[in-house]
Amino acid sequence: MNDNRAEETIRRKVREHESTGGLLEGQAALWAALDERLEQKPVPSRRPFFISLAAASVVFLLVLGFYLYPARKTGRVPETATIKPEAGRLPAELGVQQESGVQQEESTTTASPAAQQRIAVRRLKKAKIATQEQKESEREKPDDPAAAYAGLYAMPQIAGAEEQLDQYPLCSQIL
Amino acid sequence: MDDIIAACKTGDKSAQKQLFATYAKGMLLLCRRYVKDAHSAEELMMNGFYKFFSTIERFRYAGKDSVGAWMKRIMVNECLMFLRESKSIRLMSEEQAAEHVLDETVFTSMSAQEIVQLINQLPDGYRTVFNLFVIEGYSHKEIAALLRVSEGTSKSQLNKAKQTLQKVLEQKRLGYER
Numbered sequence: 001m002n003d004n005r006a007e008e009t010i011r012r013k014v015r016e017h018e019s020t021g022g023l024l025e026g027q028a029a030l031w032a033a034l035d036e037r038l039e040q041k042p043v044p045s046r047r048p049f050f051i052s053l054a055a056a057s058v059v060f061l062l063v064l065g066f067y068l069y070p071a072r073k074t075g076r077v078p079e080t081a082t083i084k085p086e087a088g089r090l091p092a093e094l095g096v097q098q099e100s101g102v103q104q105e106e107s108t109t110t111a112s113p114a115a116q117q118r119i120a121v122r123r124l125k126k127a128k129i130a131t132q133e134q135k136e137s138e139r140e141k142p143d144d145p146a147a148a149y150a151g152l153y154a155m156p157q158i159a160g161a162e163e164q165l166d167q168y169p170l171c172s173q174i175l
Numbered sequence: 176m177d178d179i180i181a182a183c184k185t186g187d188k189s190a191q192k193q194l195f196a197t198y199a200k201g202m203l204l205l206c207r208r209y210v211k212d213a214h215s216a217e218e219l220m221m222n223g224f225y226k227f228f229s230t231i232e233r234f235r236y237a238g239k240d241s242v243g244a245w246m247k248r249i250m251v252n253e254c255l256m257f258l259r260e261s262k263s264i265r266l267m268s269e270e271q272a273a274e275h276v277l278d279e280t281v282f283t284s285m286s287a288q289e290i291v292q293l294i295n296q297l298p299d300g301y302r303t304v305f306n307l308f309v310i311e312g313y314s315h316k317e318i319a320a321l322l323r324v325s326e327g328t329s330k331s332q333l334n335k336a337k338q339t340l341q342k343v344l345e346q347k348r349l350g351y352e353r
Contacts, residue, residue, distance in 0.1 A: 004276060004277065004279075005279040006277035006278060006279040006281075006282050007277065007309045009279055009282045009283055010277075010290055010309055010310065011309055011310050011312070013282070013285075013286070013287040013290055014208075014290060014291060014294075014310050015310065016287060017204065017287030017291070018201040018202075018204045018205055019201055019243065020200075020201070022200050023196075023200070024200045024203060027195075027196065027199060027200075030195075030199065030217070030221065031192055031195050031196075031199075033221065034195065034221055034224055034225060034228075035191070035192070037221075037225055038191070038225065038228055038229075
């Protein structure tokens, strides 16, 4: 603490002077101004919370409305929706084995709906082609291997062929 | 006073008005010691009261003096904030002079108003440190924290303030003698 006597005197005198009550010039007006400020005090502390809450609710409802309305009206999934890669399901349903690389590349959920749709169409086409090819190969390949062999190597029956062969003994021997 | 504080805590207007009437003049004089401009001092006093009433829930009553002490602290902080923002106090560490001792007899014969007028003649930096140390009773450590300076700066500023006060007093005395 300060032990200087002059300082003590200054402190005592100034403090006494300031602690003496009394009417301040324009005190009523000052109090009125302060009172008004204090009246306003709780309002700004609470109002923004409710206002912001109400505003947030309105915005949320609007966004939700805009989000759901197009989907309901057109039946399309809005662009912001997360779409599961249905495209990845199609070939499997059709019984076609899918290339793992293709699945990894195309089954991303981050692709836009249009891209997803394109992927799905492409996969469907591939699947159809694959199915068609499979069916064709099955049709070409008979169940009985012996018959298939006979069919494959059957010599056309040409009239007078045997007689012609007789003319070439070496060929007859080979056959 | 305890009842008034309790009523103020519930937002009682008449209690607030009573408290304002009791302390307004003293707090304005305190603000004037730090800030020379009367209008700014009044504004700071109003801000201080606003903060006092806004944070009164946190105040723990410990006798009549505790109310004034807490209010003074708020007012001093308001004034220091104002001085910092207006950049009117630039405290630089000055060469540490030998501790200066004021002549007590001169101040004994002076009135409080004369003393305040004398203090108001000091530059902002010296005046602020002088007010905080001599009148408010803050330590150099507290002043250093409040003004964001070193303790050494606070000490040197106080010594310079005392030297300046002594010079002003001597000039006045010489003036009277002539």
